[in-house]
Amino acid sequence: MLTVKTELLEALRAALEDLLPGAGEKAAFESPKVAAHGDLATTAAMQLAKPLKMNPRQLAEKLCAALQATLPYQTWVEALDIAGPGFINIKLKPAAKQQVVLEVLVQQSCYGQQAANGKRMLVEFVSANPTGPLHVGHGRQAALGDAICNLFATQGWDVYREFYYNDAGVQIGTLATSTQLRVQGFKPGDACWPIDPDNPLAKNFYNGDYIADIAADFLTSKTVKSDDRAFTASGDPADLDSIRQFAVAYLRHEQDLDLSAFAVKFDNYYLESSLYTSGRVEATVARLIEAGKTYALDGALWLKSTDYGDDKDRVMRKRDGSYTYFVPDVAYHIAKWERGFSKVINIQGTDHHGTIARVRAGLQGANVGIPQGFPDYVLHTMVRVVKGGEEVKIGKRAGSYVTLRDLIEWTSKDAVRFFLLSRKPDTEYTFDVDLAVAKNNDNPVYYVQYAHARICSVLAAWAGDVASLAQVDLTPLTSPQAQALMLLLAKYPAMLSAAAEGFAPHDVTFYLRELAACYHSYYDAERILVDDQAVKLARLALVAATAQVLQNGLAVLGVSAPQKM
Secondary structure, three states: OHHHHHHHHHHHHHHHHHHOOOHHHHOOOEOOOOHHHOOEEEOHHHHHHHHHOOOHHHHHHHHHHHHHOOHHHHHHEEEEEEEOOOEEEEEEOHHHHHHHHHHHHHHHHHOOOOOOOOOEEEEEOOOOOOOOOOEHHHHHHHHHHHHHHHHHHHOOOEEEEEEEEOOOOHHHHHHHHHHHHHHOOOOOOOOOOOOOOOOHHHHOOOOOHHHHHHHHHHHOOOEEEOOOOEEEOOOOOOOHHHHHHHHHHHHHHHHHHHHHHOOOOOOEEEEHHHHHHOOHHHHHHHHHHHOOOEEEEOOEEEEOHHHHOOOOOEEEEOOOOOEOOHHHHHHHHHHHHHOOOOEEEEEEEHHHHHHHHHHHHHHHHOOOOOOOOOOEEEEEOOEEEEEOOEEEOOEOOOOEOOEHHHHHHHOOHHHHHHHHOOOOOOOOEEEEHHHHHOOOOOOHHHHHHHHHHHHHHHHHHHOOOHHHHHHOOOOOOOOHHHHHHHHHHHOHHHHHHHHHHOOOOHHHHHHHHHHHHHHHHHHHHOOOOOOOHHHHHHHHHHHHHHHHHHHHHHHHHOOOOOOOO
C-alpha cells in the first residue's frame, strides 16, 4: 500500500500546484479520527482557502473533482467525501489495501526500511563508570540506546554504538581505596572504614559484597579480560595502582556479562583518560580562550555560557587547576564531530539535564563548525522494581544491589527489553517482575509474541510454501476485520520514521500491541484454514504478512519472535 499512498500523494501534490503554485508542499495525508469516515484524509483545502480567497468547502469540492479525474484516484479510491468545513476523507478500494500484503511478503525483513542515506551517526549509551555491575537503570538506557540505533538503521543511517566511561576520576580512586581495604582484610564496620553518614568520606566508599569478590581474586593474581582490556593482578596489597587497574578490568568484565545477557554490543569503548593523554582537553580549553569565550574570576576560569542561552556562566577550571566535569565532555564531542559523525545522540539519566546547555555552549564557543543543537539528548528516569508486591531496593554502594542480570534471570531478556521500552524515557516506570513472567494477555510482551506464535502455528498446520503466498489472489480479503488489519500493516513504515525522528522506541511497543490485538480480533472473526482454496490462500497471505511485521517490529526492540509458546 506504500506504492498506492505514494501515487495518491503525488496526484494530490500536482492538483494543489495547479490550484496555487507552491502549494504542493502542503500535500499530506492523516488518519481520520473516526475509522468509518475513511482510510485517509487531507486538510489541504482548509489550508489553501485563505490564500485563494475561497470558501474552504467549495475549494474542497473543486479539489475533489480534480483528484477524481486522475488515474491513481480512479484506480485506488472508492469514494471522496467532504466533511465539516472542508475535510476531505478518502475511502480506498479493497484492492488498494490489499497491496500492503504483497509489499510485506516481497520485502520481508526489509519492509518499512529506507535506503541508505550515506550519513553516519553515533549513539552513546550506557556509559557507566566501571565501579559496579550494571543495574536496572543502566538496563533502561541499554534498551533505549540499542532500540534507537535499530530505529535509525531502518531509516538508512550508518549507526555506530559507543560506550564512554570515566577510567581515571575520583570514583575510580574511591573504588581502588575501597578494594585495597578489602584486600588488607578490612570490611565495612571496621574502625578504619568510614561509617559515619555525616562524614563525606563515608558516602564515597563502596560497601557492596562485590568489592570483597574483587579483593579475593586480586590476592590470587587472577587475570581478567573485558571487551576493551585485560589485566593480571600483582597480588600485592600495597600495590594500589595494580588494585585500581584490576578492579576496573574486573568490573568492566562484569558489565560485559550484563550486556551480553541483554544482547547489546558496542562498536567502541571510549576512555575519558584518553581525552587528557591525547591533549584534547587542553586543546579545547585553548580554543575557547582564543575565541574570547572565557574569563578569569576568583582564581578560576569561566565559560561565557550565557552567550548561548545558559542561565549562568560556568566554571571550567577550578582554583586547584582541575577541570569541571563538562569540560572533557566538550572535548569528547568535538572528537565525535571530527570523526565524521554528523548526528550524535546521547542517552543519559535525567540527572544530566544541567549538562546539556553548558556542553552545547562549549561546542559553539569552540567555533569548530558544529551546528547548534548538537548533540541530541535522550534523558531517562530511573526504574523501580517490584517483586511479590514489594519494591526491591537498589543501592550499589550499600550492597543491596539488583543487577541487570538479576532482572533478566528473574524474567527474560525479551521481557526486560520490552518492558523498559514500553514508556517514554522521561516517564517514571515500575518494573513488575510478576507481570513480566505471567503468561496471559496482561503481559504485553507475551501478548505480542503469542500473536506471532499463533500465526506460525497456523502456517505450520497448512504446511505450504510461505514464499508462494506472494503470488496469490488477494481479492477475497474484503471483510472489515481483514481491511482493518491491512490498514494497520500499511502504517508500519510511517510509524518507524516517526519513532526514529522522535527518539521514541515506545511507539514501536504501542504499535506492536495494537497489531497483535488487531490480529487476535481477525483470528476470532474469520477461520483461516477453510475449504475454499482461494479464500484460504488469501487469508494465509494476510496472516503471514502480519507475522512478518510483528517480527520486524520486535527486531527493532531487540526482542525475539518465537514460533512456539
